[in-house]
Amino acid sequence: MSATAPHAGPSPIRRPLAAAALLTALVSLVFGLLLAGAGPASAHAALTGSDPADGAVVDTAPKEVTLSFSEAIAVGDDSIRVLDPSGKRADTDAEPKDLSEGSTVRYGVALHSGLPDGTYTVAWQAISADSHPISGAFTFSIGAPSDTTVALPSQEAGGGPVGVVYDIARYAAYGGFVLLVGGSAFVLVCWRGGATALPMQRLVVRGWLTLTAATLVMLLLRNPYTGSGKFADAIDLAGLQSVLDTKPGAALVSRLLLLGAAALFIAVLFGTYARREDEREKKDLTFGLAVGGGVVATGIAATWAMSEHASTGIQANIAMPVDVLHLLAVAAWLGGLASLLVALYRTPDIGSAAVRRFSAVAFGSVVVLAATGIYQSWRQVGSWSALTGTRYGQLLILKVALIAVLLAVAWFSRRWTGRLTDSAVASQDASEEEPESESEPESVSADPERAAQLARQRAALTATKKKRIRDADPQRSGLRRSVLAEAAVAVVLLAVTTMLTSTEPGRTEEEAAGGTPSASAPAAGGPVNLKMPFDTGGQNGKGTVRIDIEPGRTGSNDLHVWIDGSDGKPMDVPELKLALTLESKDIGPLPVVPDRLAEGHWSASAVQIPMAGDWKIDVTVRTSDIDQVTIDKNAKIG
DSSP: OOOOSSSSSSTTHHHHHHHHHHHHHHHHHHHHHHHHOOOOOOOOEEEEEEETTTOOOSSSOOOOEEESSSEEEEOTTEEEEETTTSSSSBBOOSSSSSSTTTBEEEEEBBOOSSSSEEEEEEEEEEEESOOOEEEEEEEEEEOOOOOOOOOOOOOOOTOHHHHHHHHHHHHHHHHHHHHHHHHHHHHIIIIIGGGGOHHHHHHHHHHHHHHHHHHHHHHHEEEEEHOOOOOOGOOOHHHHHHHHTHHHHHHHHHHHHHHHHHHHHHHTTTOOOOHHOOOHHHHHHHHHHHHHHHHHHHHHHHHHHHTTTTGSSSHHHHHHHHOOOOOOIIIIIHHHHHHHHHHHHHHOOOOHHHHHHHHHHHHHHHHHHHHHHHHHHHHTOOOOHHHSSSSHHHEEEEEEEEHHHHHHHHHHHHHHHHOOHHHHHHHHHHOOOOGGGGGSSSHHHHHHHHHHHHHHHHHHHHHHHHHHHHHOOOOHHHHHHHHHHHHHHHHHHHHHHHHHTTTTOHHHHHHHHHHHHGGTHHHHHHEEEEEEEEEEESSEEEEEEEEEEEEEEEEEEEEEEEEEETTTTBBBSEEEEEEEEEEGEEEEEEOOOOEEETTTTEEEEEEEOOEEEEEEEEEEESSSSOOEEEEEEEEEEE
């Protein structure tokens, strides 16, 4: 809905001022994002160094392996594992030792004595202070590099089917919060008569149900989401207990308790409040509901602020209240927009005054969003390069573009709002007044059940006529269409916002990539595309292997392999293996066993490339029990 002043007919002076205010807010938001200065890392812990370093070759076996991080992390059993060339554990500690000093965050594990020479793999997994799981792996060698049978983890922390369901629940939680808080605020502030409208009641109640169900799912999946990645661990009582001892677990439990208070608020809003007819009493009850509901809504919003990006990094004591304001403004705007859409389509009684009141609420929400968004973006991005060169920055650009589209559509809604009147409906209501009940036959008056039935029929008929009249109003029809378009953009905007909450902030990613090459931070690169012919020497043994590696840089990559037969058609083979070797640094071979996706197509996700260089990619193709060939080709990665 348009974020403008609440009156219908703005003067020639106020009209350009309102437009200028919106344009200024949007431009300020964009340039605030782009021009903010760099500073310390803000969220999502990153590996900043290790001893031994990634790819290092040491003369003698170290006594321990230590990892350094950009900020505080939570670790548990097997958070750091060191594996020898045969895949056996080389470390002695089930739980890493905290070796942190001052602002330096460091954890380590002791190694067995007398370790033989060869290449060792270090796999680590932890939980960042902003509640998101992080993981990685790298190798070092004792004496000289060797072959290793260890396969690097094929799934990133927080990935897989559990990660998908958890992310869906996260999106549903945001959506439920928007409908619950925004719908309730719409009724109290913009359209008090909506408390008696069944569609409005259903909207708010469904928002509560969605948020409650999503919170329960996130609480149960928290253990497998940050750990094993297996759905069965959702019912592990020991794992659930460990979740309750963490900051994210406490936040989810707090949210459930606050939702209990929210249920009481809903019962009063659509019960006692809706039935109250005395205007003075209703005014007092409105004030009480506004204060109580505001406290509950703020508390629910704080459960996000206290456990995610805002709770870590610089100026956390400022960032958390700002994040709460941001979430409440989002709910007031987008939740009110959803409420207005339901009211326009499902109820015949909403008038132009309620629409204009929401216009004022939307304007205030946009102002708050612009101010809080600039500050949040400075914390999480901080530079031009992080804005354009990181996934977080790119998602942020997309979010700003969606907001711009939303404001553009809202401008059309504002125009329809300015033309909206209730005169046609009011005149029609006056002309359709029914005669008094004494005109009814005595038999009907004597039968209370029949009289009640006729009263319901008349009420339904009257409501249908009112709705038909309003639907025929071109201004109201135009407003419905523009609000529907706004709501469609808002759904996408909410999805992008959810993705931002689970993405490593650009400031942190850039700091790790630019300042600590030993930590295997992602480096710039591009997709790798290879094409290699092969011939196993047997029947139907000729073909071509095509390999794509994306994004083609250090860190995690997705690998796809296609095999085409001599006729150019997809070709299945009994076995396909790959290995990556960086001969200049004596790293590898690092084995990769892709999974078959379809005929002639294999894939492997989260393939770790520990450092940039000219990598040799060996491909082994077996076309029968005895026919096999290994081919190789070099590719620059990173």
